[in-house]
Amino acid sequence: MLLMKQHTQHTQHIPIKHTKMGKVDRIEENKVRKRVTYPSRKTREEAFEREIFWLNKLKDTGIIIELLSYERKDDQLIIYSKYYGKAVTNETLPDDWEEQRDHIIKILRENNCRHNDIKPGEILINKEEKIALCDFGFAWDLDKPNPPHWPNRLGLSFRPPQEMGFGYESDLYSFNKVIKESCGVSPKKRNL
Numbered sequence: 001m002l003l004m005k006q007h008t009q010h011t012q013h014i015p016i017k018h019t020k021m022g023k024v025d026r027i028e029e030n031k032v033r034k035r036v037t038y039p040s041r042k043t044r045e046e047a048f049e050r051e052i053f054w055l056n057k058l059k060d061t062g063i064i065i066e067l068l069s070y071e072r073k074d075d076q077l078i079i080y081s082k083y084y085g086k087a088v089t090n091e092t093l094p095d096d097w098e099e100q101r102d103h104i105i106k107i108l109r110e111n112n113c114r115h116n117d118i119k120p121g122e123i124l125i126n127k128e129e130k131i132a133l134c135d136f137g138f139a140w141d142l143d144k145p146n147p148p149h150w151p152n153r154l155g156l157s158f159r160p161p162q163e164m165g166f167g168y169e170s171d172l173y174s175f176n177k178v179i180k181e182s183c184g185v186s187p188k189k190r191n192l
């Protein structure tokens with residue numbers, strides 16, 4: 001009994017983001033639990049499958065969070081990842097963020113991946129000042145347009161103008177916009 005109590009006291013369980021689309025909690029020092037809870041069963045099944053697919057595909061690239069495991073429990077779809085770090089801010093933005101960004105975009109291109117939903121929470125930074133992306137629930141093949149039935153609010157404030165289409169430039173645009181908004185910093189070179 002005493003042992004159990006001690007264990008509970010030492011286990012962190014910090015809510016990170018709770019919405020009707022998903023609940024994300026840091027359940028241990030190094031473990032994040034994401035419960036995918038989109039109201040529509042089809043949407044949540046597909047987002048769950050896509051996230052696992054891309055986290056696996058990109059797993060050795062060093063540009064994403066690490067997938068630990070996943071499970072279906074009753075009606076719940078749960079993804080466990082290794083805690084990476086906080087979302088980048090003006091205080092934590094590294095000097096070489098543009099090189100890191102270009103590397104991330106290059107790796108996404110090489111893996112035929114468009115993230116599609118880069119928002120402020122999705123650009124994380126660890127203690128070694130290395131940037132990584134999370135949330136691949138709406139990532140898609142770079143050489144294909146997004147499915148027409150997807151939610152039209154997807155990444156709304158950070159998504160590129162429609163005329164930009166579905167090339168790698170759209171992730172680059174969102175990345176720059178997030179850094180501008182969360183850190184107040186613009187790219188040195190205008191690369192778009």
Ligand SMILES: Nc1ncnc2c1ncn2[C@@H]1O[C@H](COP(=O)(O)OP(=O)(O)O)[C@@H](O)[C@H]1O
Nearest residue numbers: 017022024032065081082083084085121122135
């Ligand atoms: N492995 C992780 N390490 C650190 N933070 C994470 C990790 N996974 C998710 N987060 C944080 O939790 C937030 C919500 O997770 P996310 O996968 O984006 O869920 P949602 O699909 O609900 O937006 C992210 O924006 C990010 O800030």
Ligand SMILES: [Mg+2]
Nearest residue numbers: 119121122135
């Ligand atoms: Mg997200």
